Amino acid sequence: MRPGRRRSGARSGLRRALAPAALLVGLVAIWELAAQQGVLADLLLTDQGAGGDGDSADFLVPAPSDIAGKLWAERGLLAGDTWVTLTEVLLGFVLALAAGLALAVVIHLSETTRRAVYPLVVASQTIPIVVIAPILVVWFGFGIFPKLLIISLICFFPITVNSYDGLRSVDPDLIKMMRTLGANRLQTLRRAELPWALPFVFSGAKIAVAVAVIGAVFAEWAGADSGLGHLILVSSGELSTALSFAAILVLAAIAICLFALLALLERRIVTWKENPAG
Amino acid sequence: MLATTGAPDSEPQEIPGGPGPAVSVRAVGHSFGELVALERIDLELPAGGVLGIVGPSGCGKSTLLEIVSGLTEPDSGEISILGAAPGPDGRLARSVLMPQRDLLLPWLSALDNAALGLSLGGASRQDARERAGGDFERLGLGGFEQARPQELSGGMRQRVAFLRTLVSGKQVLLLDEPFASLDAITRAETQAWLAGVLAADSHTVLLVTHDVEEALYLSDRVAVLTPRPGRVAATIEVPSPRAPDRAAAVTSTGFVELRERALRLLAGEAA
Ligand SMILES: Nc1ncnc2c1ncn2[C@@H]1O[C@H](COP(=O)(O)OP(=O)(O)O)[C@@H](O)[C@H]1O
Ligand SMILES: [Mg+2]
DSSP: OHHHHHHHHHHHHHHHHHHHHHHHHHHHHHHHHHHHTTHHHHHHHHHTTOOOOGGGGTTTSOOHHHHHHHHHHTHHHHHHHHHHHHHHHHHHHHHHHHHHHHHHHHHHHOHHHHHHHHHHHHHHTTSOHHHHHHHHHHHHOSSSHHHHHHHHHHHHHHHHHHHHHHHHTSOHHHHHHHHHTTOOHHHHIIIIIHHHHHHHHHHHHHHHHHHHHHHHHHHHHHSOSSSHHHHHHHHHHTTOHHHHHHHHHHHHHHHHHHHHHHHHHHHHHOTTOSSOOO | OTTTSOOTTOSOOOOTTOSSOSEEEEEEEEEETTEEEEEEEEEEEOTTOEEEEEOOTTSSHHHHHHHHHTSSOOSEEEEEETTOOSSHHHHHHHEEEEOSSOOOOTTSOHHHHHTHHHHHTTOOHHHHHHHHHTTTTTTTOTTOTTOOGGGSOHHHHHHHHHHHHHTTOOSEEEEESTTTTSOHHHHHHHHHHHHHHHHHSOOEEEEEOSOHHHHHHHOSEEEEEOSSSEEEEEEEEOSSOSOSOHHHHHHSHHHHHHHHHHHHHHTTOOO
């Protein structure tokens, strides 16, 4: 019964993926054609009043084939920078997960802490990361530490808020049942509230990995000597837009892979829900 | 028939905590805002005894059990369980409530759900499973030890929840319509099984049910409550409860007469 359901699920999943895939291929094809003909560059350049000589403006709008070529030609460079950024994203994310989960538990357990801390958690999201990032670099240097700070500052919010909402949403009758069976506060937390909140934690974590990649780019722009964000900065400065686009593509791939990994993990762990959120 | 069927062990047993009633409820009243759920309830129950509570729905039976369990403090009145000091903690430690909803944990197997109280009490996982699993067969749950709650029928879930309550290690059991979602045949079997269990050990039981026959078969005494706000309308003494042959017991003349009296009381007529 189970495997059957899963298999038919996979098949309908494929069918569902067909439409967006076709759309994507179509868009890429149009982009390729337009870039080859220099249409896009002409549009941009005539806007700025310059002459419309297609060949000389190649660098402005690279064709998908150019980007693919760059991806292959610069694979060594890209692999090194990918490793740097991936490390930052993973470490920053894990840091935020640990801190966010711990804070969610603390504000769930203590009303006083919640009133004191929750507004600060929300306020932390109004800090303009773009402005704060260079300051952190001045304070802590070009190393990985300021990057982890920036990434976890961004990730921390969705994880904390979602986990706390999960802990808060536990059926009150379930808590009563635990108490009458003799559970103390910690046992209720560990055996009932945390498992209950797990799908919520996953929702927060999935949002967090997506924004973690953006955080890494900001952090590297503020001061770094490697990483995909650094590569984008350098390559666009050199008007090597194809390489910039290649780096962006890799960043998107990182976000998608991490997201999919979390979704898979969720399906593996949260087996008691028919359709885990997301 | 009822008079001649000797029920084993229906005598009150010696209790830890000294003589006197195992559970006593004195002048307990409770309201939810404007709504008076319980007016003034007085109940007493010796150790090892079973007190049935029947009453129209909404008369405050669940509220009463929750108060006795220590999960809720009443607006007025006093409750004492096995000589515990006033305050909810003593009651929580000595009693266990089986709520109307089964409230099984969906991430645990049926066996681990049944063993939950034991493992919370510090039993090792292995030990808790062995003790909780012992009665799976007898309760018609054999082979479903590893099933998740959402794979079980409502009646099976209720039996797992019942087992979880029974093996939790607490002396006083507060059962809120424990067999309500069982079909008639399974319910009769489960009642006979429970009668045997209660004969063999020293649990003290408050049994809320809407099934008058169930109350009269399992209890030493049955308290009939009035419609909301709940008060005790009358108490019926049952001469020899928990007869091993359930079918014979519930069709005996004495039993049928008691049941008619209880039903008249429930309908609001004087006894
Ligand atoms: N938490 C609550 N808040 C407000 N009203 C409640 C609450 N719990 C129960 N009641 C009300 O109190 C009355 C008694 O409820 P309950 O004890 O569940 O009755 P019973 O179990 O006898 O059917 C009902 O009218 C019910 O609506
Ligand atoms: Mg009720």
